[in-house]
Amino acid sequence: MKKISPVKRALMVFLSVVMIICCIPFTSSAASANQKTIFEFCLKELGLNNAAACGVLANIEAESDFNPNLYGDGGNSYGICQWNLSRFDNLINYCNRNGYNWKTLTGQLYFLKYELTTNKSDTGYILDKLKGVQNNANGAYNAGYNWCYYFERPANKTAKSESRGDRAMSKYWPEFKNYTISKPAPAPSYKLGDVTQDGKINSIDALAILQYSTGAKTFNANQIKAGDLNRDGKVNSVDALAVLAISTGSTSTANY
Numbered sequence: 001m002k003k004i005s006p007v008k009r010a011l012m013v014f015l016s017v018v019m020i021i022c023c024i025p026f027t028s029s030a031a032s033a034n035q036k037t038i039f040e041f042c043l044k045e046l047g048l049n050n051a052a053a054c055g056v057l058a059n060i061e062a063e064s065d066f067n068p069n070l071y072g073d074g075g076n077s078y079g080i081c082q083w084n085l086s087r088f089d090n091l092i093n094y095c096n097r098n099g100y101n102w103k104t105l106t107g108q109l110y111f112l113k114y115e116l117t118t119n120k121s122d123t124g125y126i127l128d129k130l131k132g133v134q135n136n137a138n139g140a141y142n143a144g145y146n147w148c149y150y151f152e153r154p155a156n157k158t159a160k161s162e163s164r165g166d167r168a169m170s171k172y173w174p175e176f177k178n179y180t181i182s183k184p185a186p187a188p189s190y191k192l193g194d195v196t197q198d199g200k201i202n203s204i205d206a207l208a209i210l211q212y213s214t215g216a217k218t219f220n221a222n223q224i225k226a227g228d229l230n231r232d233g234k235v236n237s238v239d240a241l242a243v244l245a246i247s248t249g250s251t252s253t254a255n256y
Contacts, residue, residue, distance in 0.1 A: 026070075030216065031067065034218075035057060035061075037218065038053075038056065038060060038080070039179065040181055042056050045109070045110075046113060047131060048130055048131060049133070050178075051133055051136060051143055052135075052143040053143075054140040055133070055140055055141075055144035055145070055165070056130070056143065056147055057176070058147075058165070059144060059147045059151070059168075061167070062160070062163075063080065063082045064080045064082055066080060068080050068103065068105045068215040081112060090111070090115075091107075091111050094110075094111045098110070099232075099234060101215075101234060101235070103213070103215050104213070106218070126147060126150045126151045129150065130143050130147065140173040141165040141166065141168055141169040142165065143165075144165035144169070145161040145162060145165035147164070148161040148165070149161040189222070190225050191226060191253075192226055193226060193227075193229060193246055195209055195219065195223045195227045195243075197226075203243075205247075206244045210240050212227065213235060227239050227243075229253075
């Protein structure tokens with residue numbers, strides 16, 4: 001029997017992993033995790049109170065159900081906020097310029113912050129509106145309404161703004177009104193390639209990297225460092241292939 005070379009074996013495993021990752025559905029547990037990530041981002045990065053953040057959640061739920069990989073409008077809209085046409089292009093360009101993957105929740109959240117803090121004449125002024133709402137149920141309604149009316153601006157926007165305001169007040173405010181962000185535990189050290197932090201470098205790490213690159217998984221700061229083998233500021237399929245090569249002995253972390 002002809003022996004398969006380590007490089008060819010690594011490539012076969014990599015292609016199998018790609019096929020697996022392409023078939024992974026967006027689950028309710030992923031939506032729930034993204035929901036909390038978005039809420040905390042609103043508090044920490046956008047400076048919103050709980051009520052205002054509830055308004056954002058109600059709108060993102062309506063737009064994408066918290067799925068960063070959702071296409072809409074025949075492929076012209078994309079992501080958690082369903083950025084459309086030129087704004088979709090802006091998302092891609094911003095992420096490429098700043099070292100983010102535009103398909104991930106992280107990249108999209110930082111683009112959202114960019115839109116809200118640099119484009120006051122078009123969409124940015126909504127941030128001031130949301131920062132002005134009271135931290136109560138009525139504030140959640142106003143935030144949901146205003147975000148839809150002034151930021152998302154869908155067809156039939158008055159009725160949809162009212163619906164999303166109601167959703168923010170009745171669903172998200174009761175759930176998140178007392179939510180606080182706990183202090184993070186000290187970050188552990190990281191080992192290059194070991195994104196699962198189990199002390200091993202293998203195909204499981206490659207799969208996790210692919211999941212992160214498509215938005216199906218989130219990484220903490222140390223996992224991102226561990227996954228960025230070629231030090232280009234991105235964690236993607238190139239890094240996954242490198243991990244597979246390391247796991248088969250074709251190369252080592254010393255080469256990265």
